[in-house]
Amino acid sequence: MSKKIRTAVVGLNMGLQHAYAFHESEQADLRWVVDLDEARAKSVAEELGCSYTSDWTAILDEVDAVSLCTPHHLHAPQALQAIAAGKHVLVEKPLANTEEDCLRVIRAAEEKKVTLMMAYVLRYIPAIVRLKEVLNSGRYGRPINASCWVEGFLPPNPDSWFARKEKLGGGVLFSHGCHYVDLLLWFFGKPELVASLGTRLGTEWMEGEGTAHATIAFSSGTLGHVSCSWGIKHSGAPARFHIQTTEGLLALPADYRKIEWVTDKGTETIYEEAPASIERKSGSVKYEVEHFLSCIAGGREPETNGRDALRSHRTIWAMYASRGEKVPEAAR
Numbered sequence: 001m002s003k004k005i006r007t008a009v010v011g012l013n014m015g016l017q018h019a020y021a022f023h024e025s026e027q028a029d030l031r032w033v034v035d036l037d038e039a040r041a042k043s044v045a046e047e048l049g050c051s052y053t054s055d056w057t058a059i060l061d062e063v064d065a066v067s068l069c070t071p072h073h074l075h076a077p078q079a080l081q082a083i084a085a086g087k088h089v090l091v092e093k094p095l096a097n098t099e100e101d102c103l104r105v106i107r108a109a110e111e112k113k114v115t116l117m118m119a120y121v122l123r124y125i126p127a128i129v130r131l132k133e134v135l136n137s138g139r140y141g142r143p144i145n146a147s148c149w150v151e152g153f154l155p156p157n158p159d160s161w162f163a164r165k166e167k168l169g170g171g172v173l174f175s176h177g178c179h180y181v182d183l184l185l186w187f188f189g190k191p192e193l194v195a196s197l198g199t200r201l202g203t204e205w206m207e208g209e210g211t212a213h214a215t216i217a218f219s220s221g222t223l224g225h226v227s228c229s230w231g232i233k234h235s236g237a238p239a240r241f242h243i244q245t246t247e248g249l250l251a252l253p254a255d256y257r258k259i260e261w262v263t264d265k266g267t268e269t270i271y272e273e274a275p276a277s278i279e280r281k282s283g284s285v286k287y288e289v290e291h292f293l294s295c296i297a298g299g300r301e302p303e304t305n306g307r308d309a310l311r312s313h314r315t316i317w318a319m320y321a322s323r324g325e326k327v328p329e330a331a332r
């Protein structure tokens with residue numbers, strides 16, 4: 001049996017799922033968990049039987065790979081430091097807050113020949129992988145319109161890094177919507193035109209927009225739309241994705257467990273995830289973490305690599321740069 005990959009997780013909020021996934025994996029040996037909040041790191045370490053520290057730079061020599069699950073403005077400097085030390089890196093989204101920093105990290109990983117993977121967790125969820133296959137099969141018609149709803153409520157936290165545009169890298173569209181822009185690009189290919197509008201209404205504690213509507217026109221003719229918000233107390237959205245094709249509707253519920261095909265003949269479930277035989281604490285993160293570890297072991301490029309992430313970040317930056325057309329006075 002090949003040697004296990006020695007791992008560390010930095011940042012233990014979202015990173016807790018990463019720690020669970022490394023702990024559960026046959027491919028990994030979770031050595032360290034790290035958080036500035038040492039008490040938190042200690043309690044996670046006790047649960048998972050590994051070491052803990054608040055200084056991630058001190059333990060780099062003892063691991064092969066790190067997961068960076070820290071605030072967005074830290075992703076680039078931390079990734080660059082880990083890569084310089086020859087470590088494989090799994091970075092929570094987004095890769096970095098600027099194009100320049102994304103390119104720096106991507107080039108550094110290429111030069112050092114280490115694995116750089118983006119933690120786009122949704123890309124590895126079985127129902128999403130199946131939806132991509134369904135779309136590629138051509139059996140369900142040509143996609144005309146894809147709508148996606150990601151609407152929730154983030155308790156106001158004006159003192160957090162989330163509130164600062166410079167640290168978050170923008171607003172909800174960049175921070176959370178990036179998953180769904182990434183999926184739309186993966187599903188439908190080349191984006192041609194983009195537009196977006198955002199508001200801070202209801203999320204005034206954030207400097208960036210807390211609610212956004214973003215639209216992509218793909219070169220195929222398909223239109224994609226993401227409605228995302230951190231200010232909505234009652235969403236009532238009909239699904240996570242609705243994809244209307246020339247033949248019917250493909251619907252993916254928000255729990256990502258099945259795909260429905262709706263036509264004038266009725267509704268057919270074309271995919272349903274089997275109930276898990278064992279409940280894993282890592283949830284969906286286990287899929288991306290297994291992919292990361294397999295890519296390291298096999299020297300393969302991850303599906304969600306740095307260049308792929310940069311492509312979807314560039315699409316969002318183009319959305320932010322787009323300006324709504326002013327409605328003429330006569331129409332108001």
Ligand SMILES: NC(=O)c1ccc[n+]([C@@H]2O[C@H](COP(=O)([O-])OP(=O)(O)OC[C@H]3O[C@@H](n4cnc5c(N)ncnc54)[C@H](O)[C@@H]3O)[C@@H](O)[C@H]2O)c1
Pocket residue numbers: 010011012013014015034035036037054056069070071072074092093094119121175
């Ligand atoms: N994929 C998803 O669904 C999902 C969900 C939530 C968050 N995220 C991503 O995870 C990342 C972290 O977000 P979060 O919500 O967990 O943030 P958070 O602020 O709640 O937690 C970040 C943790 O990192 C620690 N930390 C900060 N700087 C550190 C440092 N230098 N060394 C060690 N620890 C440090 C903090 O103490 C904190 O515990 C972000 O990239 C975010 O976008 C992804």
